[in-house]
Amino acid sequence: MWDAFGFEFVNFYLIPGLVLGCIYALGAIGITLTFGILRFANFAHGEIMMSGAYLTWTVMAIAGYAGLTLHPLVAMVPATLLVILLFLGTDKFFYKPFRKSETIKVVMASFGMMLIIRSAVQVIWGPNQLTFVRGIAKPNPVLSDLSNDIGMMLIIPNKHLFIFAGTIIIVIALSYLLNRTRIGKAMRAVSDSPDLAHVTGIDVDKVIRATWIVGGICATAAGVFLVMDVQMLETTMGFRMLLPMFAAAILGGIGKPYGAVFGGLVIGLAEELSAYPWIGDTPLLSPGYKTGVAFAIMVIMLIVRPQGLFKGRSF
Amino acid sequence: MEAYVGYFLYFLSLLTVGGIYAIFALGLNVNWGFAGLFNVGIVGFAAVGAYTYALLTTAESTYHIGGFGLPLPFGMFAAMMASAVIAGFIGLICIRLRADYLAIATIGIAEIIKLILKNETDITNGPRGINKIPRAWEHFSEERFYTSWPMSWFGTPENWEAFFDTLPNWYWQPLFAGTILLVMYVIYRMLERARTSPWGRMMTAIRENEPAARAAGKNVTRRRIEAFIIGAAIMGLAGSLFAQHLRLIEPTNTFDPSKVTFLVWVMLIVGGSGNNRGAILGAFLIWTLWSASELFITGAIDLIGNIFSTLDPSILQTRAGFLRMMLIGILMQVILQRYPGGILPEVRPASPKADKKTAGTTGETT
Numbered sequence: 001m002w003d004a005f006g007f008e009f010v011n012f013y014l015i016p017g018l019v020l021g022c023i024y025a026l027g028a029i030g031i032t033l034t035f036g037i038l039r040f041a042n043f044a045h046g047e048i049m050m051s052g053a054y055l056t057w058t059v060m061a062i063a064g065y066a067g068l069t070l071h072p073l074v075a076m077v078p079a080t081l082l083v084i085l086l087f088l089g090t091d092k093f094f095y096k097p098f099r100k101s102e103t104i105k106v107v108m109a110s111f112g113m114m115l116i117i118r119s120a121v122q123v124i125w126g127p128n129q130l131t132f133v134r135g136i137a138k139p140n141p142v143l144s145d146l147s148n149d150i151g152m153m154l155i156i157p158n159k160h161l162f163i164f165a166g167t168i169i170i171v172i173a174l175s176y177l178l179n180r181t182r183i184g185k186a187m188r189a190v191s192d193s194p195d196l197a198h199v200t201g202i203d204v205d206k207v208i209r210a211t212w213i214v215g216g217i218c219a220t221a222a223g224v225f226l227v228m229d230v231q232m233l234e235t236t237m238g239f240r241m242l243l244p245m246f247a248a249a250i251l252g253g254i255g256k257p258y259g260a261v262f263g264g265l266v267i268g269l270a271e272e273l274s275a276y277p278w279i280g281d282t283p284l285l286s287p288g289y290k291t292g293v294a295f296a297i298m299v300i301m302l303i304v305r306p307q308g309l310f311k312g313r314s315f
Numbered sequence: 316m317e318a319y320v321g322y323f324l325y326f327l328s329l330l331t332v333g334g335i336y337a338i339f340a341l342g343l344n345v346n347w348g349f350a351g352l353f354n355v356g357i358v359g360f361a362a363v364g365a366y367t368y369a370l371l372t373t374a375e376s377t378y379h380i381g382g383f384g385l386p387l388p389f390g391m392f393a394a395m396m397a398s399a400v401i402a403g404f405i406g407l408i409c410i411r412l413r414a415d416y417l418a419i420a421t422i423g424i425a426e427i428i429k430l431i432l433k434n435e436t437d438i439t440n441g442p443r444g445i446n447k448i449p450r451a452w453e454h455f456s457e458e459r460f461y462t463s464w465p466m467s468w469f470g471t472p473e474n475w476e477a478f479f480d481t482l483p484n485w486y487w488q489p490l491f492a493g494t495i496l497l498v499m500y501v502i503y504r505m506l507e508r509a510r511t512s513p514w515g516r517m518m519t520a521i522r523e524n525e526p527a528a529r530a531a532g533k534n535v536t537r538r539r540i541e542a543f544i545i546g547a548a549i550m551g552l553a554g555s556l557f558a559q560h561l562r563l564i565e566p567t568n569t570f571d572p573s574k575v576t577f578l579v580w581v582m583l584i585v586g587g588s589g590n591n592r593g594a595i596l597g598a599f600l601i602w603t604l605w606s607a608s609e610l611f612i613t614g615a616i617d618l619i620g621n622i623f624s625t626l627d628p629s630i631l632q633t634r635a636g637f638l639r640m641m642l643i644g645i646l647m648q649v650i651l652q653r654y655p656g657g658i659l660p661e662v663r664p665a666s667p668k669a670d671k672k673t674a675g676t677t678g679e680t681t
Contacts, residue, residue, distance in 0.1 A: 107418055
């Protein structure tokens with residue numbers, strides 16, 4: 001079983017797919033929560049992710065001037081705070097005025113925000129590509145030695161291990177928040193039925209703030225993980241992530257964070273595995289069409305089961 | 316004299332591009348203004364129209380499929396049809412769902428179209444794009460047109476060559492601008508007719524109160540798909556005109572969503588959604604602002620470059636372009652919040668049976 005074939009499959013398709021899936025999952029959590037609680041598709045989410053990565057880069061650069069070499073995961077903490085502020089500010093000035101009117105107005109506003117944030121990032125940081133850490137990431141030696149001993153060589157760079165660990169920690173923290181804390185339960189209640197939640201005395205404004213904060217943390221993490229994975233910051237990366245993240249949110253069911261995690265992993269794996277030579281020697285699907293896989297899954301879901309796998313909300 | 320020609324040509328190019336954007340905005344107005352369909356895939360329909368036109372009308376080429384050298388009007392018609400077919404496909408899937416899903420689906424299909432254009436190098440020449448796209452009126456002076464059928468009836472190639480040599484090299488520009496404005500006017504008249512017709516009033520009813528329209532026995536889904544397809548067909552036509560204007564199209568920079576989709580949205584929102592005249596006004600206004608600000612920015616950069624000689628003007632140039640995008644975005648947000656109706660708010664069409672005194676001569680009430 002574990003021959004050259006399995007080696008190639010696991011190391012070059014399965015693990016990258018899981019990494020991508022983790023990133024999509026984190027982004028989709030924010031999208032599905034805003035979609036479920038505020039009831040609109042936030043087009044600016046990808047751009048917020050991207051700006052989070054840029055802010056992290058800035059924190060690292062500033063620390064670099066001071067002679068400190070920060071790991072992106074450390075620099076992410078102050079950046080997350082800024083992203084949360086950005087989310088809350090955007091909500092206050094651009095989304096809140098439309099809360100009482102039709103939801104499509106908010107979608108339009110978020111579409112405008114997408115362009116404003118991207119242009120702002122381009123004005124501030126310029127259109128050129130940046131990077132956190134230069135050079136090729138070496139596989140983790142301990143892991144590859146250990147797995148080589150049992151005959152299953154795994155080549156996983158440290159950055160991927162960090163991404164896996166970070167995602168697992170965030171998802172566990174999120175499930176603790178949603179299941180054990182008051183605000184988390186309130187968030188789920190508002191997502192299920194805003195009117196009923198309001199009647200029972202839940203402070204909807206507070207819930208909305210909490211949603212942005214959770215979304216902001218997940219978005220920054222997703223942005224930073226993405227940059228750690230591809231080792232490159234560009235201003236279009238947020239937009240590129242948008243479609244797979246929406247596909248993940250719809251696949252898992254709108255308003256269902258676990259669904260979003262599951263959907264993200266499925267979309268990430270599907271994108272990577274679609275390029276695997278399942279039949280013959282050529283890739284099943286040209287790697288250029290990876291984004292198309294996410295879209296195809298989304299379209300099929302919209303036709304067959306618009307409420308998603310986990311019985312989310314369907315409008 | 317030369318300087319005046321320059322200004323004249325600048326004015327004409329404003330009219331040309333403004334007119335193309337106005338056609339885009341009219342198409343979007345059918346989607347959003349009439350039927351309330353949130354289409355953010357304008358760039359996709361534009362690309363389909365442009366590529367259909369380009370592939371059908373260019374001369375035989377080794378870089379991409381065909382170059383079928385078909386007549387220009389046929390290419391434009393095919394562009395509309397191709398766009399309409401794709402819109403029909405999306406419409407059938409997404410129109411019964413809520414507006415947000417349509418938005419996601421249209422933005423997705425736009426990206427997929429661009430992916431296909433980028434990856435199918437055998438058909439579209441991939442990222443290098445298609446060039447030498449014939450532009451209406453200018454194409455007469457190309458050899459393959461004056462040596463072939465209708466033109467070869469009227470004169471020998473030598474005669475035609477001599478004739479085009481006597482014309483100034485911008486002779487086509489007023490004619491091209493005029494053609495675009497004519498197309499725009501025809502579409503405008505047709506849409507005005509559609510808007511005041513029972514069909515248009517039904518669209519308004521569906522948009523404003525879907526359950527009531529449904530209860531009144533209107534086929535809501537079908538009407539929406541119709542509006543979506545018509546809007547997309549107009550966008551496809553505008554895309555083919557865009558290809559003619561540019562003469563060189565490629566998938567990434569030509570069809571940048573922020574410069575096509577977003578700009579057209581801002582034009583419609585500023586001009587007034589639901590109002591065809593508003594769409595045209597918004598398109599010309601925003602396009603004039605957009606291109607005038609380019610001159611202004613260039614001037615400002617020269618000034619700054621002279622004062623702070625340490626700064627690299629090319630960096631300022633690219634960043635100023637992004638700043639302009641950001642300001643346009645903020646303009647849209649302000650209009651959306653403060654003046655949701657736009658400059659020319661929507662005028663509701665009245666029933667022809669309504670009181671003629673209050674309805675006025677055009678049959679409209681405010």
